[in-house]
Amino acid sequence: MAHANKILEEALSLTAAERARVAARLIESLDDENQADAEDAWRAEVARRVRDLDDGAVLAIDWLEARRQILG
Numbered sequence: 001m002a003h004a005n006k007i008l009e010e011a012l013s014l015t016a017a018e019r020a021r022v023a024a025r026l027i028e029s030l031d032d033e034n035q036a037d038a039e040d041a042w043r044a045e046v047a048r049r050v051r052d053l054d055d056g057a058v059l060a061i062d063w064l065e066a067r068r069q070i071l072g
Contacts, residue, residue, distance in 0.1 A: 011022055052058045061069075 009021060014022065049058075055058060
């Protein structure tokens with residue numbers, strides 16, 4: 001943690017433009033790490049929904065009916 005605090009102190013001494021570049025890159029690095037997990041989760045969700053349709057656990061409705069239910 002001391003190392004992180006030192007980096008933060010140094011980062012805060014940068015110009016606004018430099019801090020913005022550093023912040024953007026740090027945020028991008030978080031997105032990169034979470035992207036694979038999100039893609040795996042979506043694949044699993046799509047597979048589950050297709051399985052539910054194939055097994056008859058849920059029934060599909062057409063768009064007009066879905067819209068009617070959503071909008072009332």
